[in-house]
Amino acid sequence: MPELPEAEANRRRIEADALNRTIEGFWLGDTEHVDIPGDNERARLVGRQITETRRHGKIIFAGSKSGPWLAVHLGMTGSLRPYDGEERPEYTRIAVEFEGDRRLGFRDPRKFGWMKVIDDPETYLAEDRVGPDARQIGRDAFREVIGGSGGALKSALMNQGKLAGLGNLWSDEMLFQTGVAPTAKGSDLDEETLDALFDAMGEVLGTLIEVNADYSKLPSDWLKPGRKEGADCPRCGGTIAKRKVGGRTAFYCDSHQGA
């Protein structure tokens, strides 16, 4: 379930199991409609090694100082799976084959993810107009970006050009913990509320990264464990409600989130 914390957990798998091994080639599965690098792009990586990784928002980068780099977006259902030999997980679309038996698979059942070969992360992020990473943005920049948005707050939080890393689940969570309605307008919020949102974002993402995105380890007073319509709110006497906001299903407390 890939938003920023899940992308971070996947990045760590590369660090743990796919670093400093020479790339010999690629395995290709059912890649129809999957956006992956072509022959010439893949060939740029053969003979090279992944020596470092990065993450910006939901995008994972794997490469080396002089490049080129692999950039991966997990889409809605993607994950990176190191494996050995032919122990390939189902729905693996493409896999990097390292010297020896090690492979790094890109599993993506619903084919909404992508993989590219790029020269370097900074240039890619600038050209693609990706906003500041949600873990790196400062309080002032957050106030400006979110406080300056005109539409539904939830939509602004999920807009990767404004702020990179939040999706449906964790935008709901930070709004829930702050007590603000998903439909509130950013431009209507006072500074105090914007700061509270910023703090909640840090708390939510920080906690998730700490537990390596293992949802079973989340506090019981979070929205996520009981994120379904009609559930009792774990923070007040309210009830969890559901509605479409910005084209996605938002869950929120009908009592302490004001609307």
Next chain:
DNA sequence: ACAGTTGTTCGGAG
């Protein structure tokens, strides 16, 4: 069987 889905992109309206 059929509805629902964690994300991005695109066209069109404002």
Next chain:
DNA sequence: ACTCCGAACAACTG
């Protein structure tokens, strides 16, 4: 030119 919204995308899961 920029912002915002809704629909579309593909294919699996419950």
